[in-house]
Amino acid sequence: MARIPTHVVTGFLGSGKTTLIHSLIEQKPVEETWAVLVNEFGQIGIDQTMFDHRDDVVVKGLPGGCLCCQLAFVLQAALVELIRRARPDRVIIEPSGLGHPAGLLDLLRGEAFEGVLEVRDIIATLDPRRLDEPRVREHETFNDQLAVADAVVLTLTDQAVEAQNARGRAFVEALWPAPKWVHDSAGGALPLSLLTQGGQAGSSTVVMPDAHRVLVAPPTLSGHFFDAPPAPGSPRLETASALGYASSGLRWHPDERFDLDRLAHTLSELPKAARAKGVFHTDGGWKRLNRAEGVLSVEASAWRQDSRLEVILPDDQALDHPTLLDRLAALSH
Numbered sequence: 500m501a502r503i504p505t506h507v508v509t510g511f512l513g514s515g516k517t518t519l520i521h522s523l524i525e526q527k528p529v530e531e532t533w534a535v536l537v538n539e540f541g542q543i544g545i546d547q548t549m550f551d552h553r554d555d556v557v558v559k560g561l562p563g564g565c566l567c568c569q570l571a572f573v574l575q576a577a578l579v580e581l582i583r584r585a586r587p588d589r590v591i592i593e594p595s596g597l598g599h600p601a602g603l604l605d606l607l608r609g610e611a612f613e614g615v616l617e618v619r620d621i622i623a624t625l626d627p628r629r630l631d632e633p634r635v636r637e638h639e640t641f642n643d644q645l646a647v648a649d650a651v652v653l654t655l656t657d658q659a660v661e662a663q664n665a666r667g668r669a670f671v672e673a674l675w676p677a678p679k680w681v682h683d684s685a686g687g688a689l690p691l692s693l694l695t696q697g698g699q700a701g702s703s704t705v706v707m708p709d710a711h712r713v714l715v716a717p718p719t720l721s722g723h724f725f726d727a728p729p730a731p732g733s734p735r736l737e738t739a740s741a742l743g744y745a746s747s748g749l750r751w752h753p754d755e756r757f758d759l760d761r762l763a764h765t766l767s768e769l770p771k772a773a774r775a776k777g778v779f780h781t782d783g784g785w786k787r788l789n790r791a792e793g794v795l796s797v798e799a800s801a802w803r804q805d806s807r808l809e810v811i812l813p814d815d816q817a818l819d820h821p822t823l824l825d826r827l828a829a830l831s832h
Contacts, residue, residue: 502614502615502616502617503582503587503588503589503590503615503616503617504588504589504590504617504619504695505589505590505591505592505607505616505617505618505619506589506590506591506592506619506620506621506622506694507592507594507600507603507604507607507618507621507622507700508520508591508592508593508622508623508624509593509594509598509600509621509622509623509624509644509647509648510596510623510624510625510626510644510654511596511597511624511625511626511629511635511638511640511641511644512596512597512744512774512791512811513596513626513629513774513791513792514596514624514625514626514629514654514655515624515626515652515654515655515684515687515791516593516596516624517537517549517593518654518687519622519624519652519654519684519687519688519689520535520591520593521549521550521687522684522687522688522689523591523689523691523694524550524556526690526691527555527556527691529555531555531587531588531589532555532556532557532585532586532587532588533555533556533557533587533588533589533590533591534556534557534558534559534581534582534585534587534589534590534591535550535556535557535558535559535590535591535592535593536558536559536561536574536577536578536581536590536591536592536593537550537558537559537560537561537593538560538561538574538592538593538594538595538598539560539561539595539596539809543735543737543748543749543750543807543809545748545776545777545778545807545808545809548778548787548800548802548804548807549776549778549787549789551800551801552801557581557584557585557587559577559581561573561574561577574603574606575606575611578590578612579611582615590616592607596774596811597640597741597742597744598640599640599643599644600621600643600644600647601643601647604618604621604647604700617699618699618700619694619697619698619699619700620649620650620679620694620697620698620699620700621647621648621649621650621700622648622649622650622651622652622689622694623644623645623647623648623650623651623652624651624652624654625645625651625652625653625654625667625670625671626654626655626659626667626791626792627653627655627656627659627663627664627666627667627668627670628655628658628659628663628792629641630663630666630667630670631663632772634743634813638743640742645671645674646674648678649678649679649697649700650678650679650680650681650682650693650697651671651674651678651681651682652681652682652683652684652689653667653668653671653681653682653683653684654684654687655685655687655791655792656683656684656685657685657686658792658794664683668681668683679697679698680693680697728750728751728752728753728804728805729750729751729752729805730752731752731754731755732752732755733752734749734750734751734824734827734828735749735750736748736749736820736824737749737750738820740814743813743814744811744812744813744814745811745812745813745814745817745818746809746810746811747809747810747811747812747818747820747823748807748808748809748810749807749808749809749824749827750805750806750807751780751805751806751807751831752805752806753780753803753804753805753806754780755780755806755831755832756780756781756782756831756832757779757780757781757782757806757827757830757831758781758782758830758831759779759781759782759783759786759797761830762779762781762788762827762830763788763795763797765826765827765830766788766790766795767790767793767795769790769810770812770816771792771793772812772813772816773790773810773811773812773816773818774790774791774810774811774812775788775789775790775808775809775810775811776788776789776790776808776809777806777807777808777809778800778802778806778807779806779808780803780806784799785799785800785801785802785803786798786799786800787799787800787802808827
């Protein structure tokens, strides 16, 4: 059997990884089946809700840590099961925005998947605006994600000013070794030809840093996708903190409905540094809400299992959970 082309799309929080993968799925040859494995830092799992159900794209979510450490054991089992069940022609893996790719690459290239997977060019997404933030620019994981990458996609350039885009291009040009290719993606799109024509991933010398090594531990299973939803009027809160960031995850019973306009206003009032994603049953139907760099987008969603929200903030900007819960409770009925 030919080895399955496997692509890792890495990048820091809010850099447009999921949007880029959506653009690739839209270009998928009709005769192919793809498998997408999505990992996220938060505890309850939001990213899988961002993908509409379809028979030719099988999506598996792994919330509650990063693939290189807390979820390394779960990843191997999940990927084996995904390949067995979907028999995909292509695999795309989206690590957490705080996930370090070194441990993930070691696993994909290891004995368990020898002769099964062919790891292609590692793609890193870079939102040029994040270079304005010292906390991000100096974060070890941010820099290692780009150092490991074979190729870089500059994302969200339509939302940045020219000075920010110029700084982003200069930053990428200064990377060593130089990326095989760089693509400017204003709207988050990536031509499928860049994915399929790329070669095998390079051999990076970047190793998992100590900050990630201390996290290595069997994961907890709370908050996974197929847990029973909370009772009406009793939202469930899951929190975690690591690598300088804290996540807050909330879930509601699917029968609870939210006022969409007031919900959007409430999320817009979160601190600018907040990365927020959610799917909600609203008075306008089921909606996906995505907030990065202070910009909120709203789209229709096919998700129906429950309403859920994930907010990630630097751990020195604590989220006032009681106040947020009270505000959101006032928006639902």
